[in-house]
Each structure stands twice: as structure tokens, then as C-alpha cells.
Amino acid sequence: MGLFDLARPALFALSPERAHALSIQGLKSGLVPPARLKDDPRLQVGLGDLCFPNPVGLAAGYDKNAEVPDAILDLGFGFTEVGTITPRPQSGNPKPRVFRLPIDKGMINRLGFNNEGHAAALTRLEARRDSPGIVGVNIGANKDSTNFVEDYVKGIDTFYNVASYFTANISSPNTPGLRNLQAGEALEVLLKRVFDRVDANSEKSGKRLPIFLKIAPDLEPSEMDEIADVVKASQLSALIVSNTTLDRDTLTERKHAQEAGGLSGKPLFEKSTRILAEMYARLGDKLPLVGVGGIGSAKDAIQKMEAGASLVQLYTCMVYAGPCLPSDIVRGLSTHLTKHNIPNISELVGSKNGDWI
Numbered sequence: 451m452g453l454f455d456l457a458r459p460a461l462f463a464l465s466p467e468r469a470h471a472l473s474i475q476g477l478k479s480g481l482v483p484p485a486r487l488k489d490d491p492r493l494q495v496g497l498g499d500l501c502f503p504n505p506v507g508l509a510a511g512y513d514k515n516a517e518v519p520d521a522i523l524d525l526g527f528g529f530t531e532v533g534t535i536t537p538r539p540q541s542g543n544p545k546p547r548v549f550r551l552p553i554d555k556g557m558i559n560r561l562g563f564n565n566e567g568h569a570a571a572l573t574r575l576e577a578r579r580d581s582p583g584i585v586g587v588n589i590g591a592n593k594d595s596t597n598f599v600e601d602y603v604k605g606i607d608t609f610y611n612v613a614s615y616f617t618a619n620i621s622s623p624n625t626p627g628l629r630n631l632q633a634g635e636a637l638e639v640l641l642k643r644v645f646d647r648v649d650a651n652s653e654k655s656g657k658r659l660p661i662f663l664k665i666a667p668d669l670e671p672s673e674m675d676e677i678a679d680v681v682k683a684s685q686l687s688a689l690i691v692s693n694t695t696l697d698r699d700t701l702t703e704r705k706h707a708q709e710a711g712g713l714s715g716k717p718l719f720e721k722s723t724r725i726l727a728e729m730y731a732r733l734g735d736k737l738p739l740v741g742v743g744g745i746g747s748a749k750d751a752i753q754k755m756e757a758g759a760s761l762v763q764l765y766t767c768m769v770y771a772g773p774c775l776p777s778d779i780v781r782g783l784s785t786h787l788t789k790h791n792i793p794n795i796s797e798l799v800g801s802k803n804g805d806w807i
């Protein structure tokens with residue numbers, strides 16, 4: 451039994467938000483010990499100029515304010531994504547707004563982009579600017595913004611010199627109207643403005659940062675077609691599939707099931723993997739995909755990659771499994787490659803895409 455197993459009952463006696471705050475404190479203070487493994491070159495993933503030491507990242511929403519990116523990387527993650535960060539600080543929705551579903555190993559949240567805003571995160575990221583490791587910045591819009599698109603533009607301008615990559619998050623279900631940006635024409639307008647700013651900033655800085663786009667799993671086939679057409683014609687570097695779902699169909703647990711918000715964790719695995727496979731079928735090798743949703747083991751990560759993901763991210767299952775999860779998964783990936791005599795993890799990508807369609 452590990453340290454986390456001993457601490458879990460006490461942590462779970464707290465509200466999810468209290469437990470989350472405590473875990474951030476634990477990482478900040480060094481109370482959570484590092485668990486980084488020696489890099490396995492077979493797990494390296496290249497994406498543009500970025501070289502990911504392994505394909506397992508922390509998903510956005512845990513380190514919203516860029517407080518602990520280096521401690522997260524020390525847990526064995528190949529990359530981390532801070533945010534979602536909005537231009538101005540905002541408090542989010544009234545509490546309670548995060549609910550554990552322990553039987554299903556899921557979570558429902560309607561946080562509503564609670565975060566300290568651009569300035570606070572920028573100060574922290576500037577302080578670690580010369581540190582190694584891939585730290586993406588996930589950007590979003592203030593709830594009361596009069597122009598959502600311009601909030602993303604501000605994000606690009608603000609963090610251009612401290613981010614490894616950007617994620618434009620247009621798929622949170624908790625900011626009314628945000629998911630409308632996924633519609634074809636609105637998405638084209640957003641991406642045009644975003645890449646205008648990437649052009650301007652890359653001219654100034656001499657480096658071109660990759661832009662990822664994060665989409666919802668609640669999409670009809672025609673909506674997926676529309677998104678695929680737009681992103682294919684864009685300069686995006688990756689598509690993240692997916693954010694949380696509004697669906698409750700896969701829940702067995704009744705308590706909290708009807709709470710409003712986005713569902714994540716195990717009950718999201720099937721759906722997000724199906725949408726991932728659908729997008730891989732549409733985009734093929736034209737655009738790398740990042741698979742997110744319900745990953746809690748090396749087997750899950752492998753399934754995401756076989757469905758079409760070049761990289762994966764996780765959050766919710768770590769709440770249940772503890773901080774050893776990333777290194778356990780990374781070790782499991784290496785073992786899988788050895789067992790099946792696979793020279794490089796990239797060989798898994800899309801290899802069982804058809805099973806999910």
C-alpha cells in the first residue's frame with residue numbers, strides 16, 4: 451500500500467476543491483515525492499519542433515494558475531498543460547461545483563474557468579522560463595467578455611515567450627456560448643485571428659509556437675465533418691479530443707448524476723475514444739491528435755493511441771489513483787513495446803482505428 455492509499459480516505463473526506471488545493475500545496479512544498487523515470491527513447495514523440503520525452507501529459511484544469519508545472523513534470527509526465535487561463539481573473543460558478551463519482555471513477559465539474567487571470571500566471575511562467583520541460587498554455591475567454599475571440603488573441607500575445615505550445619479551449623461546457631466557437635464559420639474566424647497573432651509574434655521572437663485546438667466529445671457526425679474541414683485547411687499543429695461531456699448515459703451511480711456540468715473520468719473513456727477515432731478517420735495523418743478522457747492505466751493509453759492519438763492527457767483518474775499514475779503508465783508503455791517487440795510508440799498510432807468506428 452502506497453502513501454497515497456493511506457492518505458486517500460482523509461483526502462476524500464474533504465470537498466473535491468479542498469483536496470485539490472491541498473494536493474497543489476503538497477506539490478509546491480515537495481511533500482509529494484518526484485517519481486520521474488529514466489527517459490525511454492522509444493517513447494519519444496516529435497511534433498513540429500517539440501520533442502515529448504513520453505506521450506503522457508497532464509490535462510488542463512488541474513494546474514489552472516501555473517503554480518506547479520515543474521513538480522508535475524517531476525511526477526513522470528512527458529508534458530503538462532496549465533490553464534484554462536482567461537485575460538481577467540474570475541471566480542467561476544458558486545460552490546459546490548465539483549462532484550466525485552467514486553463508484554464510476556468519474557467526476558462532474560461546473561467550475562466555470564475559475565482562475566487568477568493572465569497576469570498572475572505570466573509572472574509564474576516567466577520565473578521558470580529557462581527550465582526544461584514542455585509546458586503548454588491553455589487559453590480561454592472570460593464569461594462576461596464582449597468578444598470571445600479577442601480573449602484568445604490576448605492569450606497568444608501574453609504568453610508567447612513562456613509557452614511551449616498553446617491550446618485554444620473552445621469546448622468547456624461551463625462558459626455559456628463557448629462551444630459555439632466549434633461551428634465551422636466561427637471556428638474559421640477564431641483560427642484566422644489566432645494565426646494572425648502567431649505570425650506577428652513569431653516575426654518578433656523568431657520562433658513559431660504550435661497551436662492545439664481542444665474540442666468537445668458531444669458532436670454529431672456533421673459537426674465533426676465541419677471541424678475536420680476547417681482544421682485541415684488551417685495551420686493547427688494538433689487537435690485535442692476531448693473535453694468533458696454533457697452526457698450522463700454511462701453513469702451507474704445516481705448520486706450527483708444530475709448535477710449540471712461536464713463529466714470526466716472512466717465514464718467518458720468510450721465516448722471520447724470513439725470521437726477521437728472518428729476524427730482520426732477524417733484527418734488521418736494530416737493532423738496529430740491528443741487523446742483525452744478516462745485514461746487510468748497503460749492499457750487505456752495504448753487504446754487511445756491505437757484509436758489515433760499521437761499523445762495522451764489525463765486528469766480525473768489521477769484523483770483516484772494518486773500521483774504515481776503517470777509513472778505507472780509510462781512504465782507500462784515501455785513494457786508493452788518490449789513485450790510486442792515494437793521499436794517505437796508511434797507504431798501504435800491509429801493501428802486499431804477501425805475497431806472504434
Ligand SMILES: Cc1cc2nc3c(=O)[nH]c(=O)nc-3n(C[C@H](O)[C@H](O)[C@H](O)COP(=O)(O)O)c2cc1C
Pocket residue numbers: 509510511512514533534548557559561563588619622664692693694713714715716718742743744745763764765766767
Ligand atoms: C475539475 C476539472 C477541471 C477542468 N478544467 C479544465 C479547464 O480549465 N480547461 C480545459 O481545457 N479542460 C478542463 N478540464 C477537462 C480536462 O482537461 C479533460 O479534458 C477531461 O477531464 C477529460 O479527461 P479525464 O477524464 O482524464 O479527466 C477539467 C476537468 C476537470 C475534472
